[in-house]
Amino acid sequence: MSIYRLLARIVLAACLALGPMLATAQVQDDTARDLLKQLVEANQAEKLGLLKEISETGDERARGWLEAFRGGKLAVVEDTGNVVIVLNNRGRDWEIADALSGDNLGEMSRRDLETVRVNNAMRAQVDGILSVIDLTVTDPQGRLDAARNLLGDVDATLAEQLEARLAEEENADVRAMLANAIAIHRLEQGDAEAIDVLSGSLNPTARAALNTAANGDDPALAAAASKALASIEQKLKINHAAETLYFGLSLGSVLVLAAIGLAITFGVMGVINMAHGELIMLGAYTTWGMQQMLPGQPGLALVLSIPAGFLVAALAGIAIERSVIQFLKGRPLETLLATFGISLILQQLVRTVISPLNRTVVTPEWMSGSIMINEALSLTLNRLYVIGFALVVFAGLMLIMRRTRLGLEVRAVTQNRAMARSMGIKATRVDILTFGLGSGVAGLAGVALSQITNVGPNLGQNYIIDSFMVVVFGGVGNLWGTLVAGLSLGTINQILEPWAGAVLAKIMVLVLIILFIQKRPKGLFPQKGRAAEN
Amino acid sequence: MSIKKHVKVGLSALALSVSLSSVAAEDPIKVGILHSLSGTMAISETALKDTMLMLIEKQNEEGGVLGRQLEPVVVDPASNWPLFAEKARELLEKEEVDVIFGNWTSVSRKSVLPVVEELNGLLFYPVQYEGEESSENVFYTGAAPNQQAIPAVDYLMNNIGVERWVLAGTDYVYPRTTNKILETYLKDKGVAASDIMINYTPFGHSDWQSIVSDIKAFGSAGKKTAVVSTINGDANVPFYRELGNQGISATDIPVVAFSVGEQELSGIDTGPLVGHLAAWNYFMSVDNDANYDFIDAWIDYKGDDTVVTNDPMEAHYIGFNMYIEAVKKAGTTDVDEVKDAIIGVSVPNLTGGYATMMPNHHITKPVLIGEIQDNGQFSVVWETPSTVAGDAWSDFLPGSRDMISDWRAPLRCGNFNVATGECGGASE
Numbered sequence: 001m002s003i004y005r006l007l008a009r010i011v012l013a014a015c016l017a018l019g020p021m022l023a024t025a026q027v028q029d030d031t032a033r034d035l036l037k038q039l040v041e042a043n044q045a046e047k048l049g050l051l052k053e054i055s056e057t058g059d060e061r062a063r064g065w066l067e068a069f070r071g072g073k074l075a076v077v078e079d080t081g082n083v084v085i086v087l088n089n090r091g092r093d094w095e096i097a098d099a100l101s102g103d104n105l106g107e108m109s110r111r112d113l114e115t116v117r118v119n120n121a122m123r124a125q126v127d128g129i130l131s132v133i134d135l136t137v138t139d140p141q142g143r144l145d146a147a148r149n150l151l152g153d154v155d156a157t158l159a160e161q162l163e164a165r166l167a168e169e170e171n172a173d174v175r176a177m178l179a180n181a182i183a184i185h186r187l188e189q190g191d192a193e194a195i196d197v198l199s200g201s202l203n204p205t206a207r208a209a210l211n212t213a214a215n216g217d218d219p220a221l222a223a224a225a226s227k228a229l230a231s232i233e234q235k236l237k238i239n240h241a242a243e244t245l246y247f248g249l250s251l252g253s254v255l256v257l258a259a260i261g262l263a264i265t266f267g268v269m270g271v272i273n274m275a276h277g278e279l280i281m282l283g284a285y286t287t288w289g290m291q292q293m294l295p296g297q298p299g300l301a302l303v304l305s306i307p308a309g310f311l312v313a314a315l316a317g318i319a320i321e322r323s324v325i326q327f328l329k330g331r332p333l334e335t336l337l338a339t340f341g342i343s344l345i346l347q348q349l350v351r352t353v354i355s356p357l358n359r360t361v362v363t364p365e366w367m368s369g370s371i372m373i374n375e376a377l378s379l380t381l382n383r384l385y386v387i388g389f390a391l392v393v394f395a396g397l398m399l400i401m402r403r404t405r406l407g408l409e410v411r412a413v414t415q416n417r418a419m420a421r422s423m424g425i426k427a428t429r430v431d432i433l434t435f436g437l438g439s440g441v442a443g444l445a446g447v448a449l450s451q452i453t454n455v456g457p458n459l460g461q462n463y464i465i466d467s468f469m470v471v472v473f474g475g476v477g478n479l480w481g482t483l484v485a486g487l488s489l490g491t492i493n494q495i496l497e498p499w500a501g502a503v504l505a506k507i508m509v510l511v512l513i514i515l516f517i518q519k520r521p522k523g524l525f526p527q528k529g530r531a532a533e534n
Numbered sequence: 535m536s537i538k539k540h541v542k543v544g545l546s547a548l549a550l551s552v553s554l555s556s557v558a559a560e561d562p563i564k565v566g567i568l569h570s571l572s573g574t575m576a577i578s579e580t581a582l583k584d585t586m587l588m589l590i591e592k593q594n595e596e597g598g599v600l601g602r603q604l605e606p607v608v609v610d611p612a613s614n615w616p617l618f619a620e621k622a623r624e625l626l627e628k629e630e631v632d633v634i635f636g637n638w639t640s641v642s643r644k645s646v647l648p649v650v651e652e653l654n655g656l657l658f659y660p661v662q663y664e665g666e667e668s669s670e671n672v673f674y675t676g677a678a679p680n681q682q683a684i685p686a687v688d689y690l691m692n693n694i695g696v697e698r699w700v701l702a703g704t705d706y707v708y709p710r711t712t713n714k715i716l717e718t719y720l721k722d723k724g725v726a727a728s729d730i731m732i733n734y735t736p737f738g739h740s741d742w743q744s745i746v747s748d749i750k751a752f753g754s755a756g757k758k759t760a761v762v763s764t765i766n767g768d769a770n771v772p773f774y775r776e777l778g779n780q781g782i783s784a785t786d787i788p789v790v791a792f793s794v795g796e797q798e799l800s801g802i803d804t805g806p807l808v809g810h811l812a813a814w815n816y817f818m819s820v821d822n823d824a825n826y827d828f829i830d831a832w833i834d835y836k837g838d839d840t841v842v843t844n845d846p847m848e849a850h851y852i853g854f855n856m857y858i859e860a861v862k863k864a865g866t867t868d869v870d871e872v873k874d875a876i877i878g879v880s881v882p883n884l885t886g887g888y889a890t891m892m893p894n895h896h897i898t899k900p901v902l903i904g905e906i907q908d909n910g911q912f913s914v915v916w917e918t919p920s921t922v923a924g925d926a927w928s929d930f931l932p933g934s935r936d937m938i939s940d941w942r943a944p945l946r947c948g949n950f951n952v953a954t955g956e957c958g959g960a961s962e
Contacts (some may be wrong), residue, residue, distance in 0.1 A: 197954040
C-alpha cells in the first residue's frame with residue numbers, strides 16, 4: 001500500500017501544482033517503450049514500482065497506458081518486442097495499435113502476443129492513481145466519483161493534499177465527499193472529532209470505518225463511534241424498508257407482465273395455455289434477433305423490439321389457436337395437454353434452430369446502473385424501466401378492454417357466447433383477436449424480461465407457474481386483480497426472502513395462496529354478476 | 535514428412551491386413567456418449583457430445599487404436615435423471631459399448647451408477663463434483679472439492695486477505711456438500727461463525743435483488759468480504775447482472791465461482807464483471823500451444839469462430855486420451871483389464887502439464903484461479919505450484935475423514951476405513 005500512497009502523493013502534487021506544465025510533457029519513446037515492456041513482463045511487486053515510474057513521467061499518454069494496463073490490454077509482440085495496446089480481444093486474431101504512436105497495426109494472432117497480467121489488487125491501485133488525477137476534472141460528477149473512490153484509501157500525505165483540494169473545491173457534494181474521505185483517515189488515526197463528520201453518512205466505507213473504531217481499543221472513541229453508528233442504523237432501517245418495497249414492486253411488475261397476457265387468454269377466454277411461457281420466450285428471442293440485425297445500436301433495437309416482439313408472439317399465438325386450441329373448445333384437460341406439448345415443441349425448436357445456449361442480449365447504456373437516491377439507497381435502472389413498462393402495458397390493455405369495440409365484443413363473447421353471436425358478433429374472429437392480443441402481450445413481457453434474466457430455451461418454463469399463480473390469486477377474468485395480485489405477491493416474496501431464504505419464501509407464498517384460495521375460491525377480485533355463474 | 539507419411543500408410547496397411555486376417559474379432563470399438571441433447575441440461579452437455587465426436591474422429595484419422603476404428607454411439611437422456619439409467623442400460627446391454635463418456639449433474643451420475651456397476655461398464659465423468667464417492671467402474675476426470683474449492687478459498691484468504699465469507703449456492707447436493715466442507719474448513723482456520731453467511735436459492739433463480747442487497751450489507755462490516763459461489767449455470771446471469779447494477783465491483787466484494795466457465799459467460803455482457811473470479815483446472819485463455827491447437831481444432835470442427843472451450847471439455851480430452859492409452863497398454867478393451875491398466879497412466883493436459891490416473895479413480899490436476907475479462911475470457915492470476923491429486927473422500931467432513939479409496943489389488947476398495955480397517959465401513 002505504501003508505494004501506492006507515495007505514488008498517489010506524487011501524482012496529486014503533479015496535478016495540482018505542475019498540471020498545466022506537465023500535461024504537454026513527453027518522455028522519450030525509447031524510455032517509455034522500455035518501461036511499458038518491463039511492466040508487461042514484471043511480477044506483481046515490480047509492477048507497482050513501474051506504474052509509479054510511468055505516472056511520474058507526466059506524459060500525456062500515461063493515462064491511456066494506465067487504462068490499457070487496467071483492462072489487461074497492454075501487450076508485447078513476442079517476435080519484435082514492440083509494445084502494443086489491444087483494441088479488440090475477441091476471437092483468435094486481435095486488433096492491435098502501437099502503444100506509443102497509437103498507429104493501428106491491424107490484426108495479429110493471439111499466440112504471438114504476450115499480454116499483461118492484471119489482478120484486482122493492481123486494478124485497485126490504478127483506480128486510486130486515476131482518481132487522484134480525476135479530482136481536478138471540470139465535470140463535478142467526475143470529481144465526486146473520484147472522491148468517492150478515494151474513501152478508505154487515504155493516508156497522511158494524501159490527506160494533506162486533499163485538504164488543499166477541499167479549500168479550492170466549490171461544489172458542495174464534492175466538498176462533503178472529500179471531507180468524509182479525510183475524516184475516515186482521521187478516524188483511523190484515532191481522532192474523535194472525525195466521528196462528527198461521519199455520523200450522518202450512509203456510505204458503506206464510512207460505516208465500515210466506524211465499525212472498526214467501535215470495536216477498537218480506545219474506549220472513549222469506541223463509545224462515540226457506537227453512538228454515531230446507532231443513529232446511522234436508524235436511518236438505514238428506513239432506507240432498507242424503502243429498498244425492500246422497491247424490490248417488491250420490481251419483482252411484482254415482472255410477475256404482472258408475465259401474467260397479464262395469461263389474464264386475457266386464460267382469465268377472459270378460459271383457455272389453459274401452457275405454452276404461454278414459450279410465447280414470452282419468443283418475445284425475448286425477438287429482442288435478441290433485433291439486436292443481431294442492428295449491431296451497435298442496442299437501444300434502438302430494444303425500442304423496435306417492442307412492436308416486433310408483440311407481432312411475433314401474436315402471430316405465433318394465433319397460429320396455435322387456429323391449429324390446435326379451436327378444436328378443443330370446452331375440453332380444458334385436452335387443451336392443457338396439447339398446449340403443454342406445444343410448449344415442449346417450441347423449446348426444442350429454439351434449441352435446434354438457434355442454439356441450446358443462452359443468447360446475449362445487451363443492455364443499452366441508458367438502462368444500466370442505478371439512480372442514487374442517497375448513499376444507502378439506489379434504484380437499479382433496468383428494473384425501474386420494467387416497472388414503468390408494466391404499468392404502461394397494463395394501462396394500454398385496460399383501454400382496449402374498456403374503451404374499444406374489440407374490448408366490448410370480447411366481454412360480450414366471454415359472458416354469453418350464444419347471445420353475442422345472435423347479436424351479429426363474429427365469435428370466431430373475436431377468439432382469434434383476443435388470443436392474439438394475449439399472446440402479443442406475452443411477447444412484450446419477453447422483451448422486458450430479456451433485460452433482466454437469461455434469454456434461453458428455458459426462459460418460459462420459469463414463469464409459467466408464477467403466471468398462473470398470479471391470475472388465480474387475483475381472480476380469473478379480472479385485469480385489476482392481476483395487477484394487485486402480482487404486485488402484492490412480489491412484495492410479500494421480497495419481505496419474506498431475507499428472513500426465510502429464497503427457497504422457503506417461495507414455498508411460503510405458495511402455501512399462503514392455497515390457504516387464501518380455500519377461503520375465497522374466486523381470488524381477490526371475483527367476477528360479479530351472471531357471467532360468474534358459468 | 536514423407537517418411538512419416540510412409541510409416542503411417544504402412545501402419546494402416548498393417549492394421550488393415552491384421553483386421554482382414556482375424557475377421558469378427560476386429561469390430562470397431564464402441565464409445566457410448568451419454569449427454570443430454572434436449573431439456574434443461576442441453577445448454578451444457580451438447581458441447582461435450584461434440585467434443586467426444588471430434589476426439590473420436592481425430593483418433594480414427596490417426597488409425598484408431600489397436601488397429602480398430604472407434605465408433606461413437608450417441609443417445610439422448612433428455613435431462614431426465616431416470617432416463618439416464620435407462621439409456622446407460624441400453625448402451626451397455628443392447629449396443630454393447632466398451633466405454634461410456636457422459637453425465638453432467640451429480641444426480642444423473644447417481645442414477646447411472648448402479649447400472650454401470652451391475653453391468654460392469656466403464657464411465658468417464660468429466661465435471662467437477664462434490665466428492666464422497668468412488669466406484670470401481672467410474673473414472674472422475676473433473677475436479678474433487680480439494681482440486682477446486684479448497685485452493686480457491688486459500689487464495690482468497692492468503693492473497694486477498696478475506697475475513698468474511700458468503701457461501702451462496704443453488705439448493706442441491708453439490709453446493710450443499712461443498713459448502714459443508716468449506717464451512718468446516720473455514721472454522722478450522724479460525725473464522726468465526728458470525729463471519730460466515732450461507733444462502734441457498736432454487737434452480738433458475740432470477741430475482742437476486744434482496745440477496746445481493748444482503749450481501750452488500752454483510753460486506754460493509756469493515757472486514758474484507760468475498761462470495762464463494764456454487765450457484766448453478768443459468769441463475770448466474772441475473773446474479774452477476776444484479777451485482778453490477780447495485781454497483782458491487784470485484785475490488786469491493788469479489789465473487790469466486792465454481793460453476794461459471796467460458797460457456798456460461800458467453801450469455802452475458804462481461805463488462806461489469808471484470809475482476810470476479812472463477813476456480814477451474816483449465817481456462818480457454820491458457821497460453822499454451824497444446825491448448826491453442828485444441829481450440830483451433832474445435833473451432834474448425836464446429837465451423838463457428840465464436841465457440842468457446844471450457845473445463846469439462848478438457849476433462850473429456852484427458853479422459854479420452856487416458857482410455858486410449860489404457861487400451862493400448864492392456865492390448866484389449868476388456869473392461870477389467872482396462873480398469874487395471876489405466877491406473878498410473880499419464881497423458882498431457884491442455885495447460886502444459888500431465889494428468890495421471892490415481893488409484894482412487896481421480897486424476898491429478900493443476901488448480902487455476904482466473905479473473906473475468908471484458909471479452910468473456912478468464913485471465914489466470916494464480917495457480918498451484920504443482921498438480922493436485924483428487925481426493926474422493928474429503929478430510930473436512932466427519933463421516934469421510936478416515937476413508938480412502940484404492941482400486942488396485944489387493945485392496946480393491948472404494949471406501950476403506952483406515953480407522954476400523956474395514957472396506958465399506960462408512961462411519962456416519
